[in-house]
Amino acid sequence: MRFLFSRVPLLALTLLGLAISGAQAEIRQTSVWWLPRNVTMFGHEIDFIFYVILVLTGVTAVAVFSVMIYFIVKYRAKPGVSAVHSHGNNTLEVIWTGIPVFIFLALAIYGNEQWTQMRLKTPPADALPVAVIGEQFGWNVRYPGADGKLAKMSAASVTKENPFGVDSADPAGLDDFTTYGELVFPVDRPVRLYLGSKDVIHAFYVPEFRLYQDMVPGRIYDFVWLKAEQTGQFQLACNQLCGQGHYKMFGKLSVVPQSEYEAWAKGKAPQPTAAKETSTVPVVMAGR
Numbered sequence: 001m002r003f004l005f006s007r008v009p010l011l012a013l014t015l016l017g018l019a020i021s022g023a024q025a026e027i028r029q030t031s032v033w034w035l036p037r038n039v040t041m042f043g044h045e046i047d048f049i050f051y052v053i054l055v056l057t058g059v060t061a062v063a064v065f066s067v068m069i070y071f072i073v074k075y076r077a078k079p080g081v082s083a084v085h086s087h088g089n090n091t092l093e094v095i096w097t098g099i100p101v102f103i104f105l106a107l108a109i110y111g112n113e114q115w116t117q118m119r120l121k122t123p124p125a126d127a128l129p130v131a132v133i134g135e136q137f138g139w140n141v142r143y144p145g146a147d148g149k150l151a152k153m154s155a156a157s158v159t160k161e162n163p164f165g166v167d168s169a170d171p172a173g174l175d176d177f178t179t180y181g182e183l184v185f186p187v188d189r190p191v192r193l194y195l196g197s198k199d200v201i202h203a204f205y206v207p208e209f210r211l212y213q214d215m216v217p218g219r220i221y222d223f224v225w226l227k228a229e230q231t232g233q234f235q236l237a238c239n240q241l242c243g244q245g246h247y248k249m250f251g252k253l254s255v256v257p258q259s260e261y262e263a264w265a266k267g268k269a270p271q272p273t274a275a276k277e278t279s280t281v282p283v284v285m286a287g288r
């Protein structure tokens, strides 16, 4: 009994913890207990394979437990009845091994094909390039100006003062503009991300985009791209425990119509005098 009682405070603490975490989860306004809505092109395939696996494992779990319970009851110990010893059944074993092998292979082939589409194929040429460099504890964001091109970036050049690792001699970067923790994506247009980190491992995570990519310092990831199909307000959350301020490392992300994006970008673009300064000081940290 004493063993049981000592568990009571622990249980109360656990329930309190669950209540608090439940309250925080309600920051999401809709679909709190299920997948958040999907707003990107690749999300359809990701959700599809999620539901296929959920149904397969769900049906299997119900079937296995039903048969198990039935056998437990049917073959329970009865007085005067001795146990039966079985040597197995080769045909049955081939079937119940063959079917899962087929299912796993199908899932692997489908998953691999989708992954190839998402990460291994070159992003579309008309994609809007956007650089996002994580730091403790926020997001440096860099957009191309009217030329549609970002300055050349290299992970080796990333420093405290130059979080994007841009080549200041590259004329493509003169009209680039930057924000801090603010991202705006045009809807229905591919966006090619250049992801990196200034200090420790962070992760670019937007549940509604079904997109999660670690950002390891020393690398610029140029293969992640997406296409948002719906407008809305989202939160970019860091998904790697990166220090004491990890919990507050989020960014404001909006998906807006192309015209609205253009108006926003125009408002952020460096003025001609500022553009000159950009050539010597490549990074303008707006909002800091």
Ligand code: CUA
Pocket (backbone or CB within 6 Å): 134, 135, 136, 137, 201, 202, 203, 238, 239, 240, 241, 242, 243, 246, 247, 249
């Ligand atoms: Cu950055 Cu957690």
